[in-house]
Amino acid sequence: MxxxxxxxxxxxxxxxxxxxxxxxxxxxxxxxxTGAQRHETNYFQQTSPVSMPVQVQPEAQPSPVAATESATADDTGAEDTSKYIVIKSPIIGTLYRKPAPDKPLFVKVGDTIEAGDTVCIIEAMKLFNEVESEVSGKIVKVLVEDSSPVEFDQPLFLIDPS
Structure with missing residues (x-):
């Protein structure tokens, strides 16, 4: 089936x-x-294993006075992520950054990837689903650790497309 x-x-x-x-x-x-047999409701959600990069929307521009006041706060280490593309989890499951425990990571920070490259796998219901990048670019940040549970639409990687 x-x-x-x-x-x-x-x-x-x-x-x-x-x-x-x-x-x-x-x-x-x-x-x-389904239903509430023991006052519980079981929900099943499964989607196809494809990555869906989403452009992070920039925040609304503050007024000029607020921009002057917050400029010093931004200089203290807050990173501007609006120029990055986010690879999100297409399903609920357990994320693995390696194809096997004794193998190297699919990707790490600083790696350059092409569209279609596998960035991780997510295990859901004993099925291993490859998550592929839909964009080319450079891995800027890994947002989830190896062997961690992930939710649907949870951000996994930040990609710099430039």
Missing amino acids: ELKEIQNLIKFVAKSGANEVKLEMGDIKITIK
């Missing part, structure tokens, strides 16, 4: 109002529980 078929099945069950559905096809067994 393909991942898309499982996703469609979960959506169908959620819309149907059923509390639990069990499906067995050969050696594959799937149980989907």
Whole structure:
């Protein structure tokens, strides 16, 4: 059974109002529980494993008086990230920065990457999904440590496209 078929099945069950559905096809067994059986609600969310870089929006420009007052605060080490592209997590899972424990990191700060390069993998439901960059550029910052849990749409890397 393909991942898309499982996703469609979960959506169908959620819309149907059923509390639990069990499906067995050969050696594959799937149980989907929804509703509030024990005053809990189970939510299932799975998206396709693609990276979605998003341009970070610059903050609104403050008034000239406020800009003069905040100029000294900005000079103390706050970094301007508005020129960077953010690679975000396409799914919920565990992020791994290496293809295997004994292998080198996919990318590190200072590496130059091309569009389509794998930057990490995210394990979700025993499936390892490669996260690929959709832009070329230089890795400026790694925002998540190896073997860390990540949420959907969580920022993972900052890329300088210039």
